[in-house]
Amino acid sequence: MNEKQARFFQLVSMYPSPHNGQPMVLKKINETTYDLYFQTARGLTATPISYLFSFTTIGVFVEYIEACGRALGHVVTVNVKLPTVEAMAQSDSDLLCGRMTIAWSATAADERLVAAIEFRQTSRKKYSRGLLPQEKTQLATLMSEGQRLIFLPNREAMQTIWLNQRAVFDDMFDNEVRSELAHWLRTSHKEKIAKKDGLSYDCMELSGTMLRLVLQHYKVLHWPIIAPLLKRYYMRTMKDSSTVGYLLSTFETEHQSFEIGKTITRMWLELSRHHKYLHPFGTIVSNNQAHNDFVQLVGLEDESRDKDYVVFIFRAGTSEVPVRSERLGIMHMVE
Ligand SMILES: Cc1cc2nc3c(=O)[nH]c(=O)nc-3n(C[C@H](O)[C@H](O)[C@H](O)COP(=O)(O)O)c2cc1C
Structure with a gap:
């Protein structure tokens, strides 16, 4: 992984997820193509509605990875293919959610967006x-x-x-x-x-x-x-x-x-x-x-x-x- 890629994935890794379970994984196909997976073992399961809400976590991540691309000047496109809620509830392995393609350095960076992404945190303070x-x-x-x-x-x-x-x-x-x-x-x-x-x-x-x-x-x-x-x-x-x-x-x-x-x-x-x-x-x-x-x-x-x-x-x-x-x-x- 070169420096540019490491910077991008480092920023992406800061995405928010319920209980900070960090269930999203990218499997590299080649330098510009990655398959996107949801690790069910890192999702929430305790309430009847938990499985449907796991798709919210996927959506949080997809919007976030696109924003990280815009921020750093890469064009990120995610072709989303969601699994079913039944698979989410029954599977104990990684579920494919889509394919990300990335055109590295294909556009201008947006420093203000980088700053916003780096600022983002959950605050449970007063x-x-x-x-x-x-x-x-x-x-x-x-x-x-x-x-x-x-x-x-x-x-x-x-x-x-x-x-x-x-x-x-x-x-x-x-x-x-x-x-x-x-x-x-x-x-x-x-x-x-x-x-x-x-x-x-x-x-x-x-x-x-x-x-x-x-x-x-x-x-x-x-x-x-x-x-x-x-x-x-x-x-x-x-x-x-x-x-x-x-x-x-x-x-x-x-x-x-x-x-x-x-x-x-x-x-x-x-x-x-x-x-x-x-x-x-x-x-x-x-x-x-x-x-x-x-x-x-x-x-x-x-x-x-x-x-x-x-x-x-x-x-x-x-x-x-x-x-x-x-x-x-x-x-x-x-x-
Ligand atoms: C869909 C979603 C639901 C969340 N629900 C809660 C919640 O109910 N209570 C809470 O304190 N934090 C909640 N969080 C915040 C996560 O715990 C937080 O994103 C994670 O611990 C990482 O911390 P960070 O956001 O400061 O990077 C939620 C986050 C997401 C994305």
Whole structure:
């Protein structure tokens, strides 16, 4: 791999993925052609909706790799061929998702886009400011067909933050979700550096010792005195001045889920251009009780997968620079 290719794949390797599972792999056919695979062992599986959401992860990556190409002056084209949701649920191997061709140095680089991609991170810190009206308007222009972006007034935003906290705590009582989290959580610096994937305690703004304790003795989350203290500790970075928004979309097919991912990357990179961070609240979407309560909160009477389904909820705005999450590196991503 030459220097130019290494720079490109290094930038690509910083793509965001749920639980930092980093499931995307590129298998080299020749210097300009790579097949794109999803490693099912690195995808999420704990909730019934997890498999369909894996296509969102693929969409996030495809939009991201195209943006990395534009940023560095390479023309990236991805011919997407998605597997089926059944294959996603049943297969334990790598699933082919399409073929990427890349015309190296075929166009001008875009330094501002490089800066935005390098700025992008998930921030779980306290946000000191939300989004400006023009930033909200700009984000709304990035939707694909069948998608709508809505921002919440302050009161509903605060209630969404509470719902997220409740869902995060409740999820610890769901055996599947808890064991998936236990698999991906990195509770010490040593573990974070050794494994180079997963959700690290410092990126989560939480104490590693506390996380380990809660994983092993999750019932403390229902104990008097202890539970309110843990809630207050968790909420110390959550009660803030961020803007809370959500994305409604059709959500029946693999392709619709893929398009949601593409939109998420477009929004995330646009925010990054303005030095704004984002924090997805995936737990509200996947936790049934929290999802239903959110639908009630925003007055969405006829939520349905064939029209307006709540697929992505997030807070966004200005915060201090968060801790960088680890990556497996380009030797893992490019085979
Ligand atoms: C589709 C998608 C859903 C995500 N959902 C959550 C979430 O529910 N909660 C959360 O804290 N982070 C969530 N994240 C953020 C990832 O954990 C994060 O991208 C990953 O750990 C890498 O860190 P980075 O974004 O700072 O590079 C999500 C990311 C993606 C792409």
